[in-house]
Amino acid sequence: MNDMTQTSPVYDNYINGEWKSAEGGRTQKSINPANKNEIVGIIPDSSKQDLEKAVAAAKTSRLAWRKLAGAQRGNLLFKAADIMENRINEIGEAMTLEMGKTLPEAKGETARGVAILRYYAGEGMRKIGDVIPSSDADAFLYTTRSPLGTVGVISPWNFPVAIPIWKLAPALIYGNSVVWKPATETAVTAAKVMQCFHDAGLPAGVLNMVVGSGSVIGQGIAEHADINGITFTGSNAVGQAVGQAALARGAKYQLEMGGKNPIIIAADADVDLAVEATISGGLRSTGQKCTATSRVIVVKDVYEEFKSKLIQKVAELKVGNGLDAQTWLGPCANEKQMETVISYIRKGVDEGAVLLHGGTRPTDRALSDGFYVTPAIFDKVTSKMAIAQEEIFGPVLALIEVNDIQEAIELANDTTYGLSASIYTRNIGNALQFVQDMEAGLVRVNAETAGVELQAPFGGMKQSSSHSREQGQAAIEFYTSIKTVFIKP
Ligand SMILES: NC(=O)C1=CN([C@@H]2O[C@H](COP(=O)(O)OP(=O)(O)OC[C@H]3O[C@@H](n4cnc5c(N)ncnc54)[C@H](OP(=O)(O)O)[C@@H]3O)[C@@H](O)[C@H]2O)C=CC1
Numbered sequence: 474m475n476d477m478t479q480t481s482p483v484y485d486n487y488i489n490g491e492w493k494s495a496e497g498g499r500t501q502k503s504i505n506p507a508n509k510n511e512i513v514g515i516i517p518d519s520s521k522q523d524l525e526k527a528v529a530a531a532k533t534s535r536l537a538w539r540k541l542a543g544a545q546r547g548n549l550l551f552k553a554a555d556i557m558e559n560r561i562n563e564i565g566e567a568m569t570l571e572m573g574k575t576l577p578e579a580k581g582e583t584a585r586g587v588a589i590l591r592y593y594a595g596e597g598m599r600k601i602g603d604v605i606p607s608s609d610a611d612a613f614l615y616t617t618r619s620p621l622g623t624v625g626v627i628s629p630w631n632f633p634v635a636i637p638i639w640k641l642a643p644a645l646i647y648g649n650s651v652v653w654k655p656a657t658e659t660a661v662t663a664a665k666v667m668q669c670f671h672d673a674g675l676p677a678g679v680l681n682m683v684v685g686s687g688s689v690i691g692q693g694i695a696e697h698a699d700i701n702g703i704t705f706t707g708s709n710a711v712g713q714a715v716g717q718a719a720l721a722r723g724a725k726y727q728l729e730m731g732g733k734n735p736i737i738i739a740a741d742a743d744v745d746l747a748v749e750a751t752i753s754g755g756l757r758s759t760g761q762k763c764t765a766t767s768r769v770i771v772v773k774d775v776y777e778e779f780k781s782k783l784i785q786k787v788a789e790l791k792v793g794n795g796l797d798a799q800t801w802l803g804p805c806a807n808e809k810q811m812e813t814v815i816s817y818i819r820k821g822v823d824e825g826a827v828l829l830h831g832g833t834r835p836t837d838r839a840l841s842d843g844f845y846v847t848p849a850i851f852d853k854v855t856s857k858m859a860i861a862q863e864e865i866f867g868p869v870l871a872l873i874e875v876n877d878i879q880e881a882i883e884l885a886n887d888t889t890y891g892l893s894a895s896i897y898t899r900n901i902g903n904a905l906q907f908v909q910d911m912e913a914g915l916v917r918v919n920a921e922t923a924g925v926e927l928q929a930p931f932g933g934m935k936q937s938s939s940h941s942r943e944q945g946q947a948a949i950e951f952y953t954s955i956k957t958v959f960i961k962p
């Protein structure tokens with residue numbers, strides 16, 4: 474152990490209402506991507522034994538939890554929300570330190586987590602069924618809903634507060650107990666979120682958190698016979714494996730995976746607004762959103778104007794440590810992610826695209842220990858290139874020139890993904906054609922591709938999801954089963 478390891482804060486698993494170190498005391502380090510020499514915290518490296526304890530606790534606690542009134546469960550979520558609201562600075566700072574997004578983004582995401590918690594707390598008071606006229610005049614026919622039992626939540630590092638909360642909160646409010654495996658990258662942030670639920674007085678065993686590698690704890694959740702539903706957000710490769718493991722044992726599953734999201738700029742677009750939306754949608758959070766804009770499809774009439782304005786604005790963005798108030802764009806979340814981004818930039822050049830701007834490690838020596846890449850803009854991209862087809866998850870914009878809206882929509886659909894898409898146009902006909910023909914779960918007119926409203930359904934078409942929807946009232950479809958009740962006196 475070096476000195477820094479000895480002085481770094483230590484975080485544990487949360488099992489059956491208690492903080493517990495991993496079996497055998499195994500730990501790993503959470504590293505700051507802005508400075509790889511800084512350890513943010515020492516976190517558990519859990520084994521299957523830890524998972525077993527968490528699942529057993531969740532199984533034991535679930536009956537009493539489901540028997541509470543929805544309003545009682547809701548009150549606990551309201552309390553957790555209030556506590557989290559008071560800790561926005563602390564949680565936001567942990568997030569910036571662990572995965573690099575800027576502090577305003579990190580605090581904004583934590584505030585969003587609070588709002589999601591409150592939304593689902595309120596769900597405890599809303600209707601969960603319908604009365605249906607029976608063909609038997611004496612009978613009472615209605616539907617109600619049952620929780621699944623225990624839900625396994627596998628969450629990624631890119632929204633380390635909002636994504637877990639939009640899974641945990643509906644799972645809990647509808648009466649499920651939970652075993653949560655957060656991304657290892659953001660386990661410190663996860664522990665701070667978990668502490669809010671603990672301090673709110675959630676009964677022991679109802680929500681458990683196990684930190685450890687995806688292949689052990691994540692896969693263990695997918696395969697565990699006592700976990701009745703699994704919700705996952707992350708890469709397509711892992712999502713497919715999770716889905717297959719769940720399907721093989723008849724468990725319910727929900728997958729939210731990648732995107733290759735297009736923005737279309739029509740000839741009649743407000744070009745300045747379109748440039749802003751492209752930058753915000755493509756480069757905020759260093760491009761590490763599943764809804765990030767990565768393909769910029771521009772009609773030829775405004776191509777040159779759009780391109781030169783985009784380059785000018787992107788050149789003004791300050792890359793740096795997310796804690797620095799001047800920074801617009803933080804580092805990639807980890808070294809592997811940075812290497813992936815750099816390898817795609819090389820691939821783009823090799824395939825014949827023209828790198829107009831960025832795509833390099835910054836020369837500033839103050840940034841040399843961080844996983845930084847300057848935002849890249851590619852010109853002369855064609856739809857068949859890897860940079861136009863594969864999810865990069867980094868600050869890379871691929872410009873594609875087209876003749877008209879028809880061609881733009883065709884190319885926008887020329888991918889295996891279908892998560893989000895946007896168009897900039899002042900023409901209602903263009904907008905309606907786009908809304909109708911675009912194969913994506915989220916379509917936005919005169920708005921960037923990213924940006925999800927917590928009260929609306931969110932999810933993708935094609936290979937972006939398991940065709941289910943999260944958030945808003947859509948969440949009830951995954952976290953419960955409908956029970957049809959027929960009663961005759
Ligand atoms: N849709 C989205 O929002 C996201 C998409 N991605 C995409 O995925 C790429 C790789 O990122 P990465 O973090 O490796 O994504 P992963 O899909 O590997 O990670 C997502 C979650 O799954 C867990 N996991 C990893 N392996 C397994 C497994 N075999 N079984 C069950 N769970 C597992 C991870 O745990 P652990 O952290 O311990 O590895 C993490 O909690 C990115 O470049 C991006 O393209 C990534 C994150 C979010």
Ligand SMILES: O=C(O)CCC(=O)C(=O)O
Nearest residue numbers: 761762763764923924925
């Ligand atoms: O755009 C957003 O706010 C949500 C993005 C998201 O869900 C993701 O990146 O996983």
